[in-house]
Amino acid sequence: MARKPLPLGTWGKFRTYVTHTNEKGKADGYRSTAYFRDFDGRTRQVDAYGPSKTAAENNLQQKLIERRNGGRGNKLTGSDKFSLAADLWLEKFRQMVKDGKRSAGSLDTYRRHLERTILPGLGNLRLGEMNTPLLDKVICGIRDEVGPSTARSCRSIISGILGLAVRFGAIPVNPVRDVERVEGQPKRKPRALTQAEREAWFTQISNDPAAVRADLPDLTTFMLATGVRIGESLGLLWSQVNLQTGEVEITHQIIRVTGEGLIRTRTKSRAGERVLIVPSWCLSMLQARAAQGIRLEQAVFPDSRGGFRDPSNVNTELRKARSPIGGVVRRTLSEQLRKARRDAGITQTEVTKRLGWSRSRISLIECARLKVTREDAAGLLDLYRLRGQQRATLLRLVDEASAPSETDAFSWLTSHVFRKTTATILDDAGQSARQIADQLGHARPSMTQDVYMGRKAKNPAAASALERALNGDPESKTMG
Template identity: 55%
Template sequence: MEADLPHLVAFMLGTGVRIGEALAVHWHEVDLEAGTVEITHTIARVRGEGLIRKVTKSRAGERLLHLPNWALAVLRARHAAGILNDPVFADTRGGYRDPSNTRRALRTALSPVGNTARRDLGLSLRTLRRETGMTRKQVANHLNWPQNRVELVETGRIKVDHELVRTLVATYNVDLEQFHGLLAQIHDAVQPAESDKLAWIRSHALRKTTATALDQAGHTARQIADQLGQAKVSITQDIYMGRQSANPAAAQALEHAFDDPDLL
């Protein structure tokens, strides 16, 4: 897909890395033979400097991770296809991707049109907005909504309820009770959709899912912290327990946790 998200999501799920860390990986840090990846940097936007690749916040963030076979297969597929830019998950021009923009693309991809009724309601709301001459940005600013919320409503990509629609159309000086056709559309659109099951997934949720899989497989808190690059599990563990550079068993645990090929 255009945003190149499936491979990135698979890589993040198979490693538990932060989104900035995933976007900072270079090919020379990937060993396709050994099935490992070195995490050494992260991508961040710095005011006045733009996107920069900087070292991780602590030594805990610098780690060598073993990849489950399905995540390794993603990198091998990219390599075989000639996607050899540095970074591995580059933007369309071969440069670094903005973590914030990537999160936004992920939210959009995981907020599909729920059903025809939700889409039809969105089209009706878009028509009402256009009749007022207002832009989506103007409506969002007026309601103090996130900038993309009006777009998501109009394209049927988020759940709606009567109160949300009532608030929105009031901006257009529309009395909802006088629009019986619109009320009928709202009734249909508020019904649950299969795509709503994906609403919980965000970039950080992938990281939490990886940690949960390792926890359920019996890995210790120290091992999970090492996998995720977290500086502290507790003061006692930081002082008295050594940090391992890699945990080969993590790849095996993730291999079994997410072995459904349809996942990728």
């Protein structure tokens, strides 16, 4: 029976021979050879040389890899690592960003998920080793350890990478196709600000000097009036505002990209590019800002130097504003925790790294703007190595400071709450889901309905209709 041919783009066994010896008769030249099956189907001998056997074989290995990659146009094989396929997929995604087909923010998010979550577990595995049970275990592990939202994103990224491997012929089918869908309830249900809460919020931030310096009253006004994202608000230029008609043109957003810093880029999708008409109370605010002097190329909501503001910094200011400095007990606790940290010789940055907290969390705790749970306090005290009476005293303060306070009224508020509030107000006014989606910049009305409408009763008129239809029906009295 004839020997089975090598698969295309692969090679056979290495054979290495001595080609030269020195004056003492010691070998100092080697030739390594192997047969390679080219992409025209013909098998050819490939040679490489080196001063040692290992060098000759390494040179041959590199030569064969380059021949394979050059012959198949940088395609993949089942023996390639998942990390190589991920690099190719990211490069294609970068090109789509340049072509305006994908957003730079999505690229940065996917790259972070790859580096932090996906590649540590899958990067060194071969594409041919990828199977549904393995990937199902990995994705479920991400769901349990990190959360459903991250797991869904990672599932999509892995599917995209392996879909590329399928198109390049490295694997026959995409194994992610049969991986169980990631289900999970959102961390919090959609909630919108009521009229009373809106009034209380504006009172709170208007009386907070730090919030006023951060320009939060005007920024909040604009976000409630339009329903735009925080990055879109910060990316708005005066050249896109018509102070006569009250129209604002939303086309860009501000995002931070690793290695590039702040950039002004297109909105998340084509649906995000829209022209909105602002209500009169928002137009009055914009006119008052414009009266102070503007440049058309400048942001409507700039930083202190007239440049673009970082959305992360604005969110930090928002977190501070929603949690005003607490009462006497909470202030005392914050001072004691700050002193304990300094006595231990630990910086706030080190605390966030060791406990896995967000960068602003320890800062908010130490300025009495965030309530401390017993679990958080125990983690801090363990880190500061506090024992005995000092530890017991601080834990008693934690219990006293955990009592309900008016300063906790807006602890749940985020910048997305403003979008939900706008959507809910429009919903209550009888706007259709399509109209509200257009206002928010959503391509799919279902997204608007599921995530951004804070109403509990989806069809309040249904009960009235059923009441009218059945209340006078004699048969209804015998139903049940």
